[in-house]
Amino acid sequence: MTDTLEQIVELGLCHGCGACASALPEVRMELQKPGFLRPETKDSKAIQEGAAQAFCSGIALEHDRVEADYHPLWGPIRRLATGHATDPETRYRGSSGGVLSALQIFLVERGEVDFVLSTSSDPHDPIGTATTTRAERKDILGAAGSRYAPSSPLADLERHLARGKRFAFIGKPCDVASLRRMARHDPRIDRLIPYKLAFFCAGVPSRKGTVEVLSSLETREEDVERFQYRGDGWPGMARVVRKDGSDASMTYNDSWGKILNRHLQFRCKICPDGTGEFSDIACADAWYGKDGYPDFTERDGRSLIVARTEAGERLLELAEQAGALATEPLAVEEIEAMQPYQANRKRNSLARSSALWAKRGNGPRFSGLKLPALSLRTSPVELARNFWGTFKRIKRPRG
Numbered sequence: 001m002t003d004t005l006e007q008i009v010e011l012g013l014c015h016g017c018g019a020c021a022s023a024l025p026e027v028r029m030e031l032q033k034p035g036f037l038r039p040e041t042k043d044s045k046a047i048q049e050g051a052a053q054a055f056c057s058g059i060a061l062e063h064d065r066v067e068a069d070y071h072p073l074w075g076p077i078r079r080l081a082t083g084h085a086t087d088p089e090t091r092y093r094g095s096s097g098g099v100l101s102a103l104q105i106f107l108v109e110r111g112e113v114d115f116v117l118s119t120s121s122d123p124h125d126p127i128g129t130a131t132t133t134r135a136e137r138k139d140i141l142g143a144a145g146s147r148y149a150p151s152s153p154l155a156d157l158e159r160h161l162a163r164g165k166r167f168a169f170i171g172k173p174c175d176v177a178s179l180r181r182m183a184r185h186d187p188r189i190d191r192l193i194p195y196k197l198a199f200f201c202a203g204v205p206s207r208k209g210t211v212e213v214l215s216s217l218e219t220r221e222e223d224v225e226r227f228q229y230r231g232d233g234w235p236g237m238a239r240v241v242r243k244d245g246s247d248a249s250m251t252y253n254d255s256w257g258k259i260l261n262r263h264l265q266f267r268c269k270i271c272p273d274g275t276g277e278f279s280d281i282a283c284a285d286a287w288y289g290k291d292g293y294p295d296f297t298e299r300d301g302r303s304l305i306v307a308r309t310e311a312g313e314r315l316l317e318l319a320e321q322a323g324a325l326a327t328e329p330l331a332v333e334e335i336e337a338m339q340p341y342q343a344n345r346k347r348n349s350l351a352r353s354s355a356l357w358a359k360r361g362n363g364p365r366f367s368g369l370k371l372p373a374l375s376l377r378t379s380p381v382e383l384a385r386n387f388w389g390t391f392k393r394i395k396r397p398r399g
Helices: 005-011 018-025 088-093 101-108 137-142 157-162 175-185 188-192 207-216 252-260 310-321 332-338 342-360 372-374 380-393
Strands: 028-031 036-039 059-062 079-085 117-121 125-134 165-171 195-199 224-228 239-241 247-250 282-287 288-290 293-294 303-307 324-327 365-367
Touching: 005 036, 018 157, 018 175, 028 101, 059 282, 079 088, 079 101, 079 310, 088 101, 088 137, 101 117, 101 137, 101 165, 101 282, 101 310, 101 324, 117 137, 117 157, 117 224, 125 137, 125 207, 125 224, 137 380, 157 188, 165 175, 175 195, 195 310, 239 252, 282 310, 303 310, 310 324, 332 342, 342 365, 342 372, 342 380
Parallel strands: 059 365, 117 165, 165 195, 195 282
Antiparallel strands: 028 036, 079 303, 079 324, 117 125, 224 239, 239 247, 282 303, 288 293
């Protein structure tokens, strides 16, 4: 069994959410040489073995119970739709229709929460990330758009909880999953964070991936004034503004599809939850299809919206009634055409994680996610290919 933070990191199961840094005062998150955020402590022995079990979603993911509305591929679904922010600026600034930004604006303007806690670019590091609070429309819109870079949004959670104010949390699926695990031991989390929102995630690229994008744009890291991965349209361009005022850009298909996705951390490659199964609402790109594949042609943004809990369903309904969102119903069968990568990843996650157990005798524990049932419905050839491909890439233990 994996008990310590050192073991979790060494096995490649850490996804850098920062939950350990919030729960354990002696831990801090540091950017390591491979370009990912990882927990650091001066004395790892001071951390009680098994403490990580209480909050780390990198080593364990489980639904306490599987409800009737649980879909094997897509998780809990109370309501499913496509839609977009009705405000043109919000729709344009967001990565995929602006729904998450619109929900944040709705929550603070209605007084449902005092602020939102979300991640955007670091004002002191244009290609880095920073998680901060936002309580006004202009600040929420200023943080709109995807950040394909390491982030630890839970690292400073204790400070925000100590304020005693209600807030919404927006993060990656793994961030929300860790937050749910922490809530089992800290009742303040569910009391003070009534809405936990997520976006579909295809994995966290190393900082080195962003540096490679910059290199392709003929830009040195030290010359960057501003950098955005997406936004300002759909899917939006990766764009750098240099300190001398010049700029350069490349398409989403070139930046993510040809560079960034080659730099993903290992835990993301075996992840069974890229769709935010533990969130109240999860949003994604509702790609239009072309020749059987998602079409990345620039157009007005459209979000895939999955309300997963009673709180999420209520929030979606209130935002629609207030005119903040425009939505259309979606059949569950249509999701896979919009998000084929997520479907394939979950189908094969058991085979991939089994490769870690086979090579290292240790690995993550997943339950309640219907992974065995999905494997039975997946081609044995495909499962074998994913198992072997993962097995070959796993590093052997040191010593």
